Amino acid sequence: MTLFTEQLFADHLTLPYPEAAVVGDAYYAAPVPDLPLRLRIDFAPTIRSGRYDGLRMQVVHMERGRLDTAVLSFAEYGAFEVRDRRHGRAPSHDGYGSFTDWNHSEHAPWIGIDVTRLRLAIDQYVRLWIPGAPPVRTGPPPLTAPVPQARTSQTRTR
Known part of the structure; x- marks a missing residue:
């Protein structure tokens, strides 16, 4: 079953790296194209086949590995706090904070994920290892309101 990896990175994590692609179930990026450092992110597997409990990030040097x-x-x-609370799952319960790809569905198995804190952690990690990487937007998109036109007062004289 597909993990809908491209959907996770394009629609949810929305990382700002200029050169990036999803290949299979992994995301690859060159946060700073002029550096030989690359970022690879995939789902972190657990000891159970088809269960994932996080994102695994790797910094790879083009020559040194x-x-x-x-x-x-x-x-x-x-990331799954709301979902797990709704299902009555606590940290000691099976499946807490993870998802599986056992169910063959048209929906992503990680549906309902909250990536806010994950994005911040990815940003900190990337900017530590890859100087000059663009920052990840961690808050809501900025509101763009039209700039009000300056009013001019006209004084009438008789």
Whole structure:
């Protein structure tokens, strides 16, 4: 079953890296195109086949290979907090803070994910390892209101 990886990165995480692509179930990016450092993000597997409990990030040097790996746990970053609370799942329950790809559905298995804190963590990680990377927008999009026209007062003289 597909994990809808491209949908997660394009529609939810919306990372600002100029050169990026989803290949299979992994996201690859060159946050700063002139540097030989690349970012790879995929789903972090658990000991159970088809269950994922976070995002695995890797910084890869084009000539030296993998430099670092970090895992962002969905539970630690509250990604499924609302869903798990709604289903009555606590940290000690099976399936808490994770998703499976066992159900063959037309919907992404991670539906309802909250990526706010994950985006912030990705931003911190990338900017630590890849200087000059553009910042990830972590808040709501800025409101764009039309600029009011300046009013001119006209004084009438008789």
